[in-house]
Amino acid sequence: MTSPVRRPADTPSDRTEAVLSRLQLLVTRKLDGLLQGDYAGLLPGPGSEAGESREYRPGDDVRRMDWPVTARTTMPHVRRTVADRELETWLAVDLSASLDFGTGRWLKRDVVVAAAAALTHLTVRGGNRIGAVIGSGGGTSAPARRWRGAPPVPGPDVFTRVPARSGRKEAQGLLRAIAGTEIRPGRSDLGTLVDMLNRPPRRRGVAVVISDFLAPTDRWARPLRKLRVRHDVLAIEVVDPRELELPDVGVLPVVDPETGGLHEVQTADPLLRHRYAEAAAAQRAEISAALRGAGAAHLRLRTDRDWLLDMVRFVAAQRHARTRGTTR
Numbered sequence: 161m162t163s164p165v166r167r168p169a170d171t172p173s174d175r176t177e178a179v180l181s182r183l184q185l186l187v188t189r190k191l192d193g194l195l196q197g198d199y200a201g202l203l204p205g206p207g208s209e210a211g212e213s214r215e216y217r218p219g220d221d222v223r224r225m226d227w228p229v230t231a232r233t234t235m236p237h238v239r240r241t242v243a244d245r246e247l248e249t250w251l252a253v254d255l256s257a258s259l260d261f262g263t264g265r266w267l268k269r270d271v272v273v274a275a276a277a278a279l280t281h282l283t284v285r286g287g288n289r290i291g292a293v294i295g296s297g298g299g300t301s302a303p304a305r306r307w308r309g310a311p312p313v314p315g316p317d318v319f320t321r322v323p324a325r326s327g328r329k330e331a332q333g334l335l336r337a338i339a340g341t342e343i344r345p346g347r348s349d350l351g352t353l354v355d356m357l358n359r360p361p362r363r364r365g366v367a368v369v370i371s372d373f374l375a376p377t378d379r380w381a382r383p384l385r386k387l388r389v390r391h392d393v394l395a396i397e398v399v400d401p402r403e404l405e406l407p408d409v410g411v412l413p414v415v416d417p418e419t420g421g422l423h424e425v426q427t428a429d430p431l432l433r434h435r436y437a438e439a440a441a442a443q444r445a446e447i448s449a450a451l452r453g454a455g456a457a458h459l460r461l462r463t464d465r466d467w468l469l470d471m472v473r474f475v476a477a478q479r480h481a482r483t484r485g486t487t488r
Contacts, residue, residue: 180335183277213237247365248324249283250357250391251276251292253338254371256347263402264464271398271461272370273339278471279368284331291324292334293356295348296341317349319356345420350375354383357391367391369456372398374443377450384454393456397447400463404444405437 213226216236229237253276259268266274276292283290296318320341322334350371357367367387373380373395387393406412412425427433451458459474461467 180277180332180339183274183335212240214240247283247288248362249279249288249290249366249368250324250362251279251290251338252353252357252367252369252371253292253294253341254348254350254353254369255294255296255338255341255343256350256371256374257297257343257345258347258372258374259398260343262400262463264400264462266463266467268372268398268400268463269343271463271467273335274467275370275396275398275461275471276338277335278468280331280335282475283366284326284328287326289324289326290331290334292322292338293353294320294322294338294341295350295353296320297344297346297348317346317352318344319348319353321356347375350380351383354380354387357387358383361390365391366394368394368396370396370398372403373447373451377446381450381454384451384456388455393454395451395454395456395458397451397458397460398463399444399460404440406433408433 213229214237216225216238220238224238224240226237226239253272255269255272259272262268262270280290320337322337325331325334350369350373354369369384384393384395406425406427408430409427412427414423414425415421416423425432448458457478459471461470
């Protein structure tokens with residue numbers, strides 16, 4: 161009779177479960193009570209069920225004009241809508257090699273998983289469904305495996321789809337799939353990852369894209385605009401402070417996690433640090449402009465800050481804007 165195989169106590173699966181348990185406790189404590197009152201999700205959108213009409217106010221969406229009432233009253237009116245009682249949320253989670261980096265309190269990957277945990281908690285509370293598509297870069301080609309020390313060579317992109325389901329058990333399974341995804345060398349095609357949320361067509365809901373958005377904007381801006389036509393879109397940008405500025409620490413060896421290339425940077429040069437900061441600011445401005453042009457709500461989370469507090473402030477700002485009527 162063979163005895164059952166016992167798994168070591170400190171396996172990656174055990175560590176993942178421990179991290180998810182701590183995240184669940186942290187998220188539950190800080191976000192409980194945030195959704196009191198009328199039903200609303202993380203992005204309190206206008207909903208799709210028709211409600212009453214009211215007079216037009218500056219800032220209202222002209223696409224919701226109620227033309228029959230406007231014609232009868234000779235005053236412009238808009239049709240108010242009621243929030244859907246059953247919301248479907250989809251996450252596009254980018255786990256490219258550039259996310260396996262961090263110099264703050266967490267790795268960028270950790271912030272991605274934490275943001276997904278908070279979104280999942282906010283979604284499943286009302287019995288809503290949540291699903292995800294996960295991009296983890298390419299595999300490693302055979303030549304890179306054959307010669308020890310050779311830089312990794314990206315292979316085909318790897319995408320995983322987790323069907324949208326309701327319930328806490330299913331939500332935990334989704335988080336395990338995200339947290340347990342192996343980060344491979346190379347960068348995922350963010351445009352393809354976003355476009356996977358457009359296929360097959362779904363009823364109106366919420367689409368959340370979590371990434372560092374370091375891929376060229378022309379590769380993902382158009383799919384994001386297409387996604388915004390049908391869904392409320394939230395873009396969560398994950399940033400590390402070293403991606404914004406360099407410290408003065410002398411010669412700094414830098415490894416590109418996507419290609420394996422090694423570079424030595426003389427950070428003692430103030431001109432180099434200044435040029436780096438300028439280039440980083442220009443890059444972030446371009447990302448922000450592309451997200452704004454796509455009509456997506458933009459939330460930036462940093463590895464050196466309290467990401468949960470930033471999410472709470474973002475949700476509070478969205479709710480405040482809605483109560484003032486600026487999002488209807």
